Amino acid sequence: MDMRTQTSPHRLGDDSRTLPIADGPELRAALEAANLQTLLMVYVHLTHDESMLETFKVHIHPPYTNPDYQIPQDCIEDLREKLLYVLTTPGAARPGDPPLDLMKKMMSVGVGEPVEDEFIPMVMEQAGFQRTAPRKEKPGRTPPPPGFKVLVIGAGLTGLLASIELERAGYDHVVIEKNEEVGGTWWKNRYPGVGVDTPSHFYSYSFEISPEWNHYHPHGADMREYFRSVADKYDLRRNIRFQTKVHSLEYDEKDAVWNVTVEDLKSGKRDVIRANAVFNAFGTADRWSLPDIKGIDSYKGIITHSAGYDETIDLKGKRVAVIGTGASSAQIVATIASEVSELAVFMRTKHWMINNPEVTKEVPEAVKWALRHIPHYKEWFRFRVFWFAADGLYPNVVKDPSYPEDGIAVSALNEGMRQYALSHMRHKLAGRPDLMEKLTPDFPIFSKRIVMDAGWYDALVMPHVTLEDSPITEITPTGIRTANGREYEVDVIICATGFRHGKLVKDLKITGREGHDLAVDWADEEERAYMGTTIPGYPNYFMSVGPNAGPNHAGGLNIVSEAQVHYMIECLDHMLASGARTIEPTQEAFVRHNRRIDDRMKHMIWTHPKSKSYYQNSKGRPVGPWPFRLVDMWNEMRGPVREDFRVE
Structure with missing residues (x-):
């Protein structure tokens, strides 16, 4: 069945809970x-x-x-x-x-x-x-002038939120979305077992708490329907241009507007939208490509990526290969193991696996x-x-200076979590010392993304499942060859090889004032921002979960999104109240903020010498994580520090 046609609407904003309730x-x-x-x-x-x-x-x-x-x-x-x-x-x-x-x-x-x-x-x-209360109802507030427009890129979790809050603040806006429906990565990702690590009743908007989640950790279909229900309730689609891609942003200094070049993906026609402010709300989890493996183009069977999975693929009785052992792979393998005839899992890196009984x-x-x-x-x-x-999870990622710099744990609490994960592994893999040896990581737990065990270990001990840790040397017309000389003939290859997190703004060309070019300013992987949201030289340009704004110690992307959308509107309101046309952080504030990030990062698990993941760039600098608590981010983003901004 096509999941696009399934509906299980979330009951949103239904405050029918009245007292007394009939006893029954x-x-x-x-x-x-x-x-x-x-x-x-x-x-x-x-x-x-x-x-x-x-x-x-x-x-x-x-x-x-x-x-x-x-x-x-x-x-x-x-x-x-x-x-x-x-x-x-x-x-x-x-x-x-x-x-x-x-x-x-x-x-x-x-x-x-x-x-x-x-x-x-x-x-x-x-x-x-x-x-x-809606900001547009606030007495004495300077309202946006006629014709003032905000352009939002992306209609996922953050983009839909931005649309809701911009409407409540009285800002005219348009949302550009390359997909045909709302939901972002949760609209596109349809691989077997797709789900969310964060608990359902938390991974949603604080003002739209749904009672209709089917699982304590939402499946992909649950997320799609939640976002569709939000779009329905707030009539968000009227402001969204679907199947449209943003190609470039060019700042016009004379008129203090952004010229945004977009392409209609159905017709191929391009046009330019002039916007007074831009909020870049797309995430990094939508940029995927098949891995660069010798011979991949020669394969004659079915090959797919987890992020572009074709739901019509029939795996029953097939010989299947899954490349990768991260979060997506763990969900896929646990889901398909019982229906395929043979399953070979090709491990590129090890991951810590946590037992959370509620995940399924x-x-x-x-x-x-x-x-x-x-x-x-x-x-x-x-x-x-x-x-x-x-x-509550934050202490797990803070280094205890009494622990060895290159040890297997960074604190007593971190070691306790490592032992908890090891205990679960030993229980699940009892009698399989070969798997224990292959799967036990040699780096501190939480130094890269942990994975929830939703049946991963149970699948790996099945007699028809093989975990191969020898590197892949070549993909042949009929299967996969590894460095140990073994060849696997398979009917389907599923590449659970993650996303291209390296470039936070993808291939989008962004040209700011006075010749600023983000590709140049962020050259050599020096991606930095002020509060992960704004950048000097790019007036009225805001971004979600930018450099060092990721909630990597906990589940909390929704908190970050709500904080950053709130911050964007506070900045725009401050600008308009000042009678100005532009707002951007000063270079001094930008440098000070990033020095603070770097100083704190020295005390965090992500600078451990054995910490290697997409949280870091190729030089090892953690470019993703926010090194403080979520409450610190929330409190600091209640509004702009006025002396940190250039308002003109």
């Missing part, structure tokens, strides 16, 4: 299945009853400190009984949200560790408790019911998922 089997099943800590938060939110927090706080611990601890059953039953009464009895719930001090106390008790004050504003937004787990219908109907459940559930998928 669905409500009782939801209370039995729902997360207990989240139910506690709901009860206190509805009653403001702090005594229940005192009862539970000695029993709630972070999941990684005491995973086997069981909350006493009498406490559990008491909570469910009291919450059932509040939900079903008219007038039992107190009106209004709890005061902020109580909310802060609830957060700390709910996750079993302190939630410090610096996190509260970000948490209130990211959990969906607060959202600022379906969300029970009773939990979906709770998310849909129990007031505040979805917000508190998102808070809990967010807390443990974000900055």
